[in-house]
Amino acid sequence: MTSCLHTIQDYGLRSLGIGERLLPREGFTLCEQVTLIGSGMIWNIYFGVLALLAGFFLATALALGKNAHSRWLRKPAEWFIFLFRGSPLFIQFFFAYFLFLSLKSVHPFFAPFTAAWAGALVVLFLNTAAYSAEIFYGALQSIPKGDIQAADALGMSGWSRFRRITWPTMLRLAWPAYTNEAIFLFHATTLVFFSGFPAWQQRGDALYYASYFADKTFNPFIPYPILAGFFILCTLGIIALFGLINRRLNRHLPQEARQKMRLRFNLIR
Amino acid sequence: MFSFCADPATLDRLPWFACYLTTGVHMSFYVAFAKVVVLLLITAPVALAFGFLGAMAARAHFLPVSLLGKTYITIVRGVPDIAFFLFFVIALDQGVEWLRHKVLCSDWDQPVRQGSDFVVCAQAKLPLNSAAQWVHETYGFALAIITFSIVFGAFAANVIFGAMRAVPHTQLETGAAYGMSRHQIFRRILIPQMWVYALPGLSNLWMVLIKATPLLFLLGIEDIVYWARELGGTKSGRFTSYPHGDWRMWYFLVLLVFYLCFTRVSEILLERIMQRLTRGQATAGGEAQRKAGLL
Numbered sequence: 001m002t003s004c005l006h007t008i009q010d011y012g013l014r015s016l017g018i019g020e021r022l023l024p025r026e027g028f029t030l031c032e033q034v035t036l037i038g039s040g041m042i043w044n045i046y047f048g049v050l051a052l053l054a055g056f057f058l059a060t061a062l063a064l065g066k067n068a069h070s071r072w073l074r075k076p077a078e079w080f081i082f083l084f085r086g087s088p089l090f091i092q093f094f095f096a097y098f099l100f101l102s103l104k105s106v107h108p109f110f111a112p113f114t115a116a117w118a119g120a121l122v123v124l125f126l127n128t129a130a131y132s133a134e135i136f137y138g139a140l141q142s143i144p145k146g147d148i149q150a151a152d153a154l155g156m157s158g159w160s161r162f163r164r165i166t167w168p169t170m171l172r173l174a175w176p177a178y179t180n181e182a183i184f185l186f187h188a189t190t191l192v193f194f195s196g197f198p199a200w201q202q203r204g205d206a207l208y209y210a211s212y213f214a215d216k217t218f219n220p221f222i223p224y225p226i227l228a229g230f231f232i233l234c235t236l237g238i239i240a241l242f243g244l245i246n247r248r249l250n251r252h253l254p255q256e257a258r259q260k261m262r263l264r265f266n267l268i269r
Numbered sequence: 270m271f272s273f274c275a276d277p278a279t280l281d282r283l284p285w286f287a288c289y290l291t292t293g294v295h296m297s298f299y300v301a302f303a304k305v306v307v308l309l310l311i312t313a314p315v316a317l318a319f320g321f322l323g324a325m326a327a328r329a330h331f332l333p334v335s336l337l338g339k340t341y342i343t344i345v346r347g348v349p350d351i352a353f354f355l356f357f358v359i360a361l362d363q364g365v366e367w368l369r370h371k372v373l374c375s376d377w378d379q380p381v382r383q384g385s386d387f388v389v390c391a392q393a394k395l396p397l398n399s400a401a402q403w404v405h406e407t408y409g410f411a412l413a414i415i416t417f418s419i420v421f422g423a424f425a426a427n428v429i430f431g432a433m434r435a436v437p438h439t440q441l442e443t444g445a446a447y448g449m450s451r452h453q454i455f456r457r458i459l460i461p462q463m464w465v466y467a468l469p470g471l472s473n474l475w476m477v478l479i480k481a482t483p484l485l486f487l488l489g490i491e492d493i494v495y496w497a498r499e500l501g502g503t504k505s506g507r508f509t510s511y512p513h514g515d516w517r518m519w520y521f522l523v524l525l526v527f528y529l530c531f532t533r534v535s536e537i538l539l540e541r542i543m544q545r546l547t548r549g550q551a552t553a554g555g556e557a558q559r560k561a562g563l564l
Contacts, residue, residue, distance in 0.1 A: 086532040087525050088480040095525055098518035190351055194487055211355055218387040224356040
């Protein structure tokens with residue numbers, strides 16, 4: 001038990017470069033595997049949370065753009081969404097990494113983007129923005145006509161109509177699908193260190209460490225189930241948090257009209 | 270490839286590219302595109318079959334079978350993506366070797382797992398150490414196909430399970446009223462009608478499957494991602510007659526465009542199939558077609 005505490009001290013923040021420098025090399029204990037894989041989860045959470053937060057705003061803008069009458073707003077938004085939803089995230093990561101490498105030689109400003117913490121975050125941000133924009137666009141299309149007419153009758157228009165009627169209704173309708181998107185995004189963060197972005201000084205994410213153990217021990221039956229356990233915990237956390245927001249978005253509705261969260265898991269983007 | 274390619278250093282830009290893009294390694298790159306298509310063409314029907322079996326198991330009246338089907342669907346769907354790919358390839362490989370080891374070398378007294386090693390007798394190795402290179406490659410590719418099929422089969426099972434439940438129950442009751450057996454109802458009424466409900470989910474799955482193909486790279490197959498990295502990297506004049514800088518960005522741009530075209534074409538084709546399947550169905554789409562006078 002004390003040795004396990006010691007291991008946690010050594011490796012608990014290893015993915016950030018704090019603690020023991022060398023990874024365990026042989027005689028791996030269960031405690032070491034759980035601690036290191038858990039430490040890698042810090043990166044998954046970092047990528048997931050930041051990409052989701054930033055992507056939310058871009059997604060709203062893109063959805064409004066796709067819904068706009070003006071060709072000049074609509075076409076770019078449609079193309080952006082098609083570009084990121086039509087191609088594999090894995091290839092996007094590779095392309096972005098090599099793009100940033102080329103740009104780095106042009107201007108040193110792009111140097112941080114060749115590291116995962118910034119470069120992969122940008123890709124994930126744009127990717128989730130495209131997927132969420134499609135969800136929000138669908139929700140915008142299905143806002144009840146009566147809501148908009150009621151706003152018009154009350155003399156609301158422009159910003160105040162958007163702020164008070166369109167946007168909250170859009171969020172309310174899109175929320176269950178958006179919860180799924182958040183879960184997929186979390187799963188997608190595991191691709192980062194397998195797609196060109198180097199894990200500098202072996203500071204990787206959870207899957208990076210899980211595959212490290214699987215490679216070293218030739219035994220996939222321990223690290224991958226640990227990883228799965230961590231991810232299931234994370235997924236449950238997301239569901240709980242988004243469920244709370246869903247409750248708040250629907251709080252004005254009568255009990256039986258409230259939208260139930262229906263969770264459908266998807267695999268790869 | 271071409272006769273003027275003998276000394277690339279002297280060529281103009283256009284013939285240089287004509288020669289560069291037809292070298293032997295580039296041919297392997299183009300073959301890798303075919304590998305992706307082959308993988309899709311084999312995986313899609315196999316995964317559909319897995320999905321069908323899974324859905325039928327989940328619907329079964331015999332509890333253990335139904336639990337087995339439901340567990341298959343939930344486990345694969347609940348756990349993150351590529352972890353499954355990485356896990357299954359090793360697990361399947363070791364599973365098969367372990368079984369062969371038990372059968373072929375029953376007199377072997379050492380444990381299979383020795384510390385960090387997985388040791389089976391030489392005859393149990395698959396493919397055998399003496400086998401030709403192409404056998405090893407085919408074996409790896411087959412493992413990849415099985416892995417893809419297992420994972421996507423669970424997703425397909427989920428879609429088909431839902432579609433089977435979406436077929437209006439009255440239709441099945443009508444079948445029963447005509448004196449059909451359970452088997453006949455399943456084959457003549459449920460199956461033909463469920464496709465229209467399953468298709469949106471299955472076409473979504475096809476898109477996801479297309480976008481999952483680059484993960485072949487993680488399974489150790491020499492696929493398009495592998496070749497794009499290999500060919501794009503900086504080449505100095507010492508080792509090749511076609512020296513160039515770091516072109517990996519352009520190679521991956523080609524892959525990006527390839528995938529975008531592939532998904533766009535699939536979208537259009539699936540839309541057509543949906544139109545065809547909707548004809549005469551008791552759904553909103555079918556009703557719209559009837560009103561438009563398409564029937």
